Amino acid sequence: MQIILALWVKRNEIDKGNGNYYWGSVDDKINSLRKCGLKIAVHIQSLESRKKNFSLSDYKNFLNELSSHYKGKIERYSIENKAVAETLWPDSPESYFTLLDNAYSTIKQVDPDAIVEESDLSSVVLGIMMSYDLYRSGRKEDALSLAQKFFSQSKSLASKTPQNFSDLENIFNSSDGQRTINWLRMLKKHQSSIDAIQIHFYGDWDTLQKILMWLKNQGINKPIEIWEIAKHYPKNFDENIYAEETAKLLIILLARVLN
Numbered sequence: 001m002q003i004i005l006a007l008w009v010k011r012n013e014i015d016k017g018n019g020n021y022y023w024g025s026v027d028d029k030i031n032s033l034r035k036c037g038l039k040i041a042v043h044i045q046s047l048e049s050r051k052k053n054f055s056l057s058d059y060k061n062f063l064n065e066l067s068s069h070y071k072g073k074i075e076r077y078s079i080e081n082k083a084v085a086e087t088l089w090p091d092s093p094e095s096y097f098t099l100l101d102n103a104y105s106t107i108k109q110v111d112p113d114a115i116v117e118e119s120d121l122s123s124v125v126l127g128i129m130m131s132y133d134l135y136r137s138g139r140k141e142d143a144l145s146l147a148q149k150f151f152s153q154s155k156s157l158a159s160k161t162p163q164n165f166s167d168l169e170n171i172f173n174s175s176d177g178q179r180t181i182n183w184l185r186m187l188k189k190h191q192s193s194i195d196a197i198q199i200h201f202y203g204d205w206d207t208l209q210k211i212l213m214w215l216k217n218q219g220i221n222k223p224i225e226i227w228e229i230a231k232h233y234p235k236n237f238d239e240n241i242y243a244e245e246t247a248k249l250l251i252i253l254l255a256r257v258l259n
Contacts, residue, residue: 004039004075006227011046015062023069030073041076041227044103056099060106067110076115078198078227079103083119084183086176093183097190104193115195118187120227122200123211124150124157128180130214132172144168146207153203153232184218191220200228205248212252226253 007029014021030040044066046059067077083089083096096119104116121129127150135143147168151161162168171177187197197220201208208229215224231245 004041005033006041006043006076006078007033009042009044009066011044011059011062014066021065021069030070034073039076040070040074041078042074043078043081045081056102059099060102063103063106064110067107067114071111071114074114076117076196077103077107078117078119080119082122082200084121084125084180086179089119093179093186097186097193100190101193116193117196117198117225118194120198120200123202124154125180125183126199126201126211126215127151128171128177129184130211131168132177132181133214135168135172140165140168146210147171149207150203155232188219191222194222196223196225199224199226201226201249202228202230202232204231205245205252208249208252229253 007026009026014023014026016022033040044063046062067074079100080096081088084093089096100118107114107116127147131143131147131150134140134146144162144165147162151157160171162171172181187194197215199211199215201211212224229249231242231249233242
């Protein structure tokens, strides 16, 4: 099993918009980590890409410079962060996947061995996707139970936990819900522009197992990678319980690797 460390790479820290690229601080981090025998993955974050009508050509030039400079040093590239959220990608899902298509081809032309991934799917996003799938197949009780579990375990969305079918339908029909549901369709359509699916999971070990099994059957024929994993706990939690639950999460992942 490889040990891979993910770093943030912010475009505006390297590309100052004057035609010059400043690699110093990122070079120091990557070279230090590689000396420790660690493999490197990066989250590419560009504030410019969050603005409507940003320059795709400039973005591709930046990716070309980045992948050329770090060819053989960076193994994985994640294109943006949580783009499914409108707050982090204000434009349409279609525009993000156009960006992803271009990012994939740009990086692969420079470094064919690099692994390129979409921004990520969070626990709540996956919970909405799977709940919607269960709901429309007639398993409404299961859909509601799953959504309640994911929302209640989210620090920012716990207050919006659905209490009944009406609440759940409102989530599905909201602009965020429709964007999330459409995101899965777009991911299937553009799966040729990713080498793996990236997950950020915060929740219970048994829910992780269900989500992984469900996602595997969604027609996206790519490996699943988990870049973030933990369980949210309130203040003054029991460290022994936290350690046990974390161990169970890691065992689920290890079982997937060995299977």
